[in-house]
Amino acid sequence: MSPSAESVTAGSVAAETEKAGPVGRAVPPVLSARGIHRRFGSLVVLEGVDIALAPGEALGIVGPNGAGKTTLLDILSGAQAPSEGSVTFQGQDVTRWKVDRRCRGGIGRSHQVPRPFTGMTAYENVLVASVQGASHPRRAAQQHALDVLERCGLLGQANRPAAALTLLERKRLEMARALATDPQVLLLDEIAGGLTDAETDELIATIGQLRADGIAIIWIEHVLHALLRVIDRLVCLAQGRVLAEGEPAAVMSDPRVVEAYLGSAV
Numbered sequence: 001m002s003p004s005a006e007s008v009t010a011g012s013v014a015a016e017t018e019k020a021g022p023v024g025r026a027v028p029p030v031l032s033a034r035g036i037h038r039r040f041g042s043l044v045v046l047e048g049v050d051i052a053l054a055p056g057e058a059l060g061i062v063g064p065n066g067a068g069k070t071t072l073l074d075i076l077s078g079a080q081a082p083s084e085g086s087v088t089f090q091g092q093d094v095t096r097w098k099v100d101r102r103c104r105g106g107i108g109r110s111h112q113v114p115r116p117f118t119g120m121t122a123y124e125n126v127l128v129a130s131v132q133g134a135s136h137p138r139r140a141a142q143q144h145a146l147d148v149l150e151r152c153g154l155l156g157q158a159n160r161p162a163a164a165l166t167l168l169e170r171k172r173l174e175m176a177r178a179l180a181t182d183p184q185v186l187l188l189d190e191i192a193g194g195l196t197d198a199e200t201d202e203l204i205a206t207i208g209q210l211r212a213d214g215i216a217i218i219w220i221e222h223v224l225h226a227l228l229r230v231i232d233r234l235v236c237l238a239q240g241r242v243l244a245e246g247e248p249a250a251v252m253s254d255p256r257v258v259e260a261y262l263g264s265a266v
């Protein structure tokens, strides 16, 4: 059963997010989507998805290739409109808000393939996000950009062109650009893909810190061991529907998830 789009039960999230409310008390979600359908012509990609994120919660989304995960993230961030359904952020219906308005409102997003301005330095990339996404005045934006670079472990690379960064550094930069917009909700799309185990550990530490700082996170990821170290709750999407949702270990051992996502090898 998918969670209510009206409320999230704080008892379903880990101890660190209890600031969202006493265990067992329903708290309004910071971000929710209700009855989401997405069609491309005759192709049905999402079919009645309900999802809700509690303040400060880290929610993972897994599912087989083509399940509709990135499409759902696009709909939450405003990059795509749903064919049917609504998106609510901090109690406001934002379904018709474009991506830049949602970004300025507090929904930050990283992309599966990092999209820095390659001709700019890491610092300049983050500065642009800080000025445009968070509307900081220029002087405050400069300090904010440096703070965000430090938070993401990139201060030492501040003056290097984005094109010269390693894959891990580009992933960090992708996260820094999203963070520079001062998000209350951070949407991460397969940020751990392609990294070594040591690099993944570094990234997990950074994401864990953001979560500890109170940023609510939705994280789509195929690198399950990374995801499971950070999240409070897990949703499995398959063929455009929520197949299972709840405590991560329970979802991962759900026979429907094993069959749909993990296959007979598990």
Ligand SMILES: Nc1ncnc2c1ncn2[C@@H]1O[C@H](COP(=O)(O)OP(=O)(O)OP(=O)(O)O)[C@@H](O)[C@H]1O
Residues within 6 Å of the ligand: 040, 043, 045, 063, 064, 065, 066, 067, 068, 069, 070, 071, 072
């Ligand atoms: N603009 C589009 N036009 C037509 N079909 C699309 C479009 N965008 C996505 N799709 C299709 O929608 C389905 C879901 O795509 P989506 O990228 O959301 O899946 P996903 O779960 O994120 O997959 P992956 O794990 O491989 O990234 C796929 O079959 C994809 O080809």
